[in-house]
Amino acid sequence: LDKIFKKSEKYYAVKDSGSLTKVKTGDILYVTSEDHYKSIKTLSGSYLVRGTMQDIITGIDDESFYPLNNKVIINLKRLRKISSAELEMEDGRFFPVPRGCYKTISSLFLKYSFE
Numbered sequence: 001l002d003k004i005f006k007k008s009e010k011y012y013a014v015k016d017s018g019s020l021t022k023v024k025t026g027d028i029l030y031v032t033s034e035d036h037y038k039s040i041k042t043l044s045g046s047y048l049v050r051g052t053m054q055d056i057i058t059g060i061d062d063e064s065f066y067p068l069n070n071k072v073i074i075n076l077k078r079l080r081k082i083s084s085a086e087l088e089m090e091d092g093r094f095f096p097v098p099r100g101c102y103k104t105i106s107s108l109f110l111k112y113s114f115e
Contacts, residue, residue: 012060016047025062029078029089033071064112068095076112
C-alpha cells in the first residue's frame with residue numbers, strides 16, 4: 001500500500017558543464033544568484049546554471065520553495081531552524097530573514113517540516 005499512496009517525486013533538469021542532470025527537487029536545499037549564473041545547492045553537491053531565478057522557480061514547480069529575496073530561493077522542507085534575524089539550512093548555511101517576513105516563513109516552515 002505504501003507504493004500506491006507514495007507521492008511521485010518531482011525532478012528538475014539541470015544543465016551544468018555541457019551535460020544534463022536530473023535532480024530531485026526534494027534534494028535541493030537552496031538556489032543563490034551570482035550575476036547571470038545561479039548556484040543550485042543540493043544534498044550531494046552544487047550546480048552552476050545560467051538563467052533567471054524566475055525560470056528556476058517555475059521549473060522546480062514546488063510550493064515548498066520560497067524566494068527570500070531577488071538572490072535566494074530556499075526549500076522550506078530543508079530548513080533546520082529559524083529566528084527573527086536569520087534562518088539556517090540543513091547544510092549549516094545561514095541567510096538573513098527579510099524584515100516583515102518572519103511570521104510568514106515560520107508558519108510555512110511548520111507547514112512543510114512535518115509533511
